[in-house]
Amino acid sequence: xxxxxxxxxxxxxxxxxxxxxxxxxxxxxxxxxxxxxxxxxxxxxxxxxxxxxxxxxxxxxxxxxxxxxxxxxxxxxxxxxxxxxxxxxxxxxxxxxxxxxxxxxxxxxxxxxxxxxxxxxxxxxxxxxxxxxxxxxxxxxxxxxxxxxxxxxxxxxxxxxxxxxxxxxxxxxxxxxxxxxxxxxxxxxxxxxxxxxxxxxxxxxxxxxxxxxxxxxxxxxxxxxxxxxxxxxxxxxxxxxxxxxxxxxxxxxxxxxxxxxxxxxxxxxxxxxxxxxxxxxxxxxxxxxxxxxxxxxxxxxxxxxxxxxxxxxxxxxxxx
Numbered sequence: 001x002x003x004x005x006x007x008x009x010x011x012x013x014x015x016x017x018x019x020x021x022x023x024x025x026x027x028x029x030x031x032x033x034x035x036x037x038x039x040x041x042x043x044x045x046x047x048x049x050x051x052x053x054x055x056x057x058x059x060x061x062x063x064x065x066x067x068x069x070x071x072x073x074x075x076x077x078x079x080x081x082x083x084x085x086x087x088x089x090x091x092x093x094x095x096x097x098x099x100x101x102x103x104x105x106x107x108x109x110x111x112x113x114x115x116x117x118x119x120x121x122x123x124x125x126x127x128x129x130x131x132x133x134x135x136x137x138x139x140x141x142x143x144x145x146x147x148x149x150x151x152x153x154x155x156x157x158x159x160x161x162x163x164x165x166x167x168x169x170x171x172x173x174x175x176x177x178x179x180x181x182x183x184x185x186x187x188x189x190x191x192x193x194x195x196x197x198x199x200x201x202x203x204x205x206x207x208x209x210x211x212x213x214x215x216x217x218x219x220x221x222x223x224x225x226x227x228x229x230x231x232x233x234x235x236x237x238x239x240x241x242x243x244x245x246x247x248x249x250x251x252x253x254x255x256x257x258x259x260x261x262x263x264x265x266x267x268x269x270x271x272x273x274x275x276x277x278x279x280x281x282x283x284x285x286x287x288x289x290x291x292x293x294x295x296x297x298x299x300x301x302x303x304x305x306x307x308x309x310x311x312x313x314x315x316x317x318x319x320x
Contacts, residue, residue, distance in 0.1 A: 001119035004043050008036060008126045012133070018140040023169050026137050033134040034162075040127045047120040048271070054118025058125040059254040059277035061115045062088040063104065066255070070103040084129055088273075089251050092131040094158050095139040101255035113280030124273065141169055150174050219264070219289030221309035222275040227284040228314060229261030231300040233293065243302045245292050249274035257281045262304030264311060266292050279306075286311055 011032075021029065062085045069079030069086070076098055080086055089101055117125070142157030150173050151157065159181040160168060168174050198206050232242040240259025249268040257263070257274075260283045268275060268287040278285040284306035292311070296302055301314040 001043060001047055001123060004039070005119075005122050005126060008040065008130070011036070012126075012129060015133070018136060021140075023141070023144065026141055027166055027169060030134060030137045030162075030165075033130050033137065036130045037127060037134075040123050040130065044120055044123040044127065047118075047123060051119055054121055056113050056115055056117045056121065057273065057277045057280060058085060058088040058117055058121045058128070059251070059273060060113040060280055061085045061117055061125070063254055063258075064115045066100060066103045069100075076100045084132075085125060087128050087132055088125060089254050091251055092128070092135050094135045095142060095155050101252040104255050104258040113277070138165065141165060145169070145172075145174070148172050151178075215309045215311075218305070218309045218311040219286040219292070220270060221306050222268075222270040222285040222287050223279040224263075224282055224284040224306035226303065226305045226307070227261040228301065228303045230298075231296045231302050232298055236298055243296075243304055245289075245296050245302075247293060249287070257283055262286075262302065262306075264289050264292050264296070264302075264304060266290060 015029075018026070062083075065083035065085045066079065066089065069083060074082065079100060080098060086100060090098055138157055139154070142151060142154035145151040145157065145168055146154040150168055156174070156178050157165065159178045160175070164175045201207055227243070229241050229243045231245050232238045233245055234253075234256075236242075238244045238256045238260060241261050243262035243264065244253075244256060244260055245264045246253065247266050249265050249272050251273070253263075253274050254277055257278055258281055260278075260281075263274075263278050263283050263285045265274075265285075265287045266289055270287065272287070275285055275287060284304040286304055286306060286309050289309075289311060296311070296313070303310070303312040303314055305311075
């Protein structure tokens with residue numbers, strides 16, 4: 001693992017700025033990034049299978065770097081430049097402005113986890129850096145294609161498949177009108193989301209369904225002990241002592257973990273990045289809790305048992 005990590009770091013450190021590369025070199029860089037991602041993911045699987053528990057996560061390292069950057073008054077771009085570890089708090093995206101989450105307060109009543117990370121987390125962090133490189137290459141190619149009128153807008157590069165992007169750069173023309181794909185993407189973004197876990201009835205209707213192995217009224221315990229508190233959703237700006245109920249375990253959730261009384265997710269697994277980080281912070285965590293956002297509205301007093309996966313409303317009745 002050390003050899004792979006060192007080689008990856010040397011490769012990344014030797015890269016120039018995007019504008020210094022020709023189109024052909026950018027395509028080669030994208031190919032190399034894909035190869036590196038495949039290799040890093042393979043090594044990560046091996047590390048997770050063969051090695052034992054690790055001392056910390058990249059998320060903990062990212063939060064420490066975020067706190068330091070905020071303490072120095074750095075903006076998001078400078079914080080990322082100085083401490084790329086904070087990218088663990090952001091999902092990879094092409095051509096989207098990077099906005100880091102707020103840094104958690106240092107005095108929220110829970111000890112910060114170790115920022116020493118093991119082999120698997122070191123590999124996972126490099127994977128995120130290589131993803132970021134690929135996203136920046138694609139964004140640069142999108143800008144160049146817009147300049148040449150091959151794309152109506154640089155953001156259309158997000159609608160291109162990998163081979164389509166290659167052909168567009170080589171032929172200096174787009175694969176055809178992308179309006180239909182963009183309309184479909186907008187329609188999907190604006191349509192009501194599907195339940196995190198669902199099945200189709202005989203009439204073709206979508207209904208929520210529990211994951212096999214999950215408790216009927218709860219989910220799958222991901223550790224962290226037991227905790228109680230009022231339910232909040234992300235739109236409510238979680239506070240220490242709240243039970244945060246979310247649809248999925250996004251990277252940016254790390255900023256809200258310290259001090260939470262519980263974390264409940266409709267999706268995710270016990271070995272997901274955020275579930276591991278939540279355990280480091282001692283936050284009781286339950287994943288695969290189907291339809292949790294609807295069943296547990298804001299303000300619901302909820303007991304979260306990270307050992308058994310039980311979710312218990314302490315007062316009143318759950319919504320039917």
